Amino acid sequence: MGLERRISEAVTNQWAAHLSTMRAAQSLPRLILVLVALSFIAALPLFAQQVVVVELFTSEGCSNCPPADALLGQLSKQRDTTSTELILLGEHVEYWNGQGWNDRFSGSAFTQRQYDYAKRFHLASAYTPQMVIDGHLQTVGGNAPAVQKLIADAAHTPKTAAVTLNFVAPGKLQISVENAGAILGHSTPRERRGAAE
Numbered sequence: 001m002g003l004e005r006r007i008s009e010a011v012t013n014q015w016a017a018h019l020s021t022m023r024a025a026q027s028l029p030r031l032i033l034v035l036v037a038l039s040f041i042a043a044l045p046l047f048a049q050q051v052v053v054v055e056l057f058t059s060e061g062c063s064n065c066p067p068a069d070a071l072l073g074q075l076s077k078q079r080d081t082t083s084t085e086l087i088l089l090g091e092h093v094e095y096w097n098g099q100g101w102n103d104r105f106s107g108s109a110f111t112q113r114q115y116d117y118a119k120r121f122h123l124a125s126a127y128t129p130q131m132v133i134d135g136h137l138q139t140v141g142g143n144a145p146a147v148q149k150l151i152a153d154a155a156h157t158p159k160t161a162a163v164t165l166n167f168v169a170p171g172k173l174q175i176s177v178e179n180a181g182a183i184l185g186h187s188t189p190r191e192r193r194g195a196a197e
Contacts, residue, residue, distance in 0.1 A: 050155045053087045055132040056141050057114045060103040061096030068129030068141030075147075084155040093128060 056072045058065040069090070076088055091110035092103050111126075118126040121138050129141025134154040139146040164176040 050083065051085045051087060051159070052151055052154045053089070053134050054147075054151065055089045055091055055113075055135075057091050057093055057110065057117075057126070057128055057130040057132070058141065059093050059096035059106060059128050061099055061101035062128040064142065065129045068131065071142060071144055071147060074144075075151075084151065086151070093126070095126070096128070 054072070054075060056068055058069055072088055072090055075086055078086065090105075091113065092105040092107065093111040093114055094103070094106040094108060095111060097103055097106055114126045114130065117123075117130075117132055117135075117138065127140075130138060131141040131147050131150075132138045133147070133150040134157070137150045137154060139150055141147070164178070166174045166176070168174045
């Protein structure tokens with residue numbers, strides 16, 4: 001009886017060691033992937049472009065807006081010549097509608113967004129053309145030197161983010177990027193999730 005038990009324990013121990021080796025071998029590619037991803041993320045600041053969001057609040061019914069619209073077009077050409085990646089948004093507001101012109105691109109969401117910025121910046125009212133840089137800097141949209149200065153200021157302002165990597169299934173990696181909302185004046189963090197296989 002004792003011999004059978006010892007043989008059974010030896011076989012069980014061998015099998016457990018074999019399973020442990022197999023699990024380690026299966027998780028090795030995952031470990032390598034995580035280490036490669038982490039080294040890539042650690043190296044990002046060395047070659048990554050700084051992202052700056054530029055929002056132009058404009059309207060087809062605004063006589064002062066064409067120079068600001070043209071400046072937004074010029075900024076789109078600047079994208080390839082600097083270390084700053086610009087995300088350019090032309091947001092047409094509604095409050096100029098009905099004064100002899102209806103802006104076909106206007107939307108209530110853009111108008112409300114600008115009203116929210118007017119509150120945040122303690123402005124007496126919303127106006128066009130207005131450029132908002134990274135959600136916390138603003139100037140008259142047609143003032144090219146001021147816009148360029150604010151873009152440069154925003155590009156030199158550190159932006160923090162938390163990156164989380166999770167294996168959600170075998171061979172499936174979930175990557176979460178959470179931006180520190182206070183930088184852009186938001187009260188809650190924004191999150192972007194994606195899965196990579």
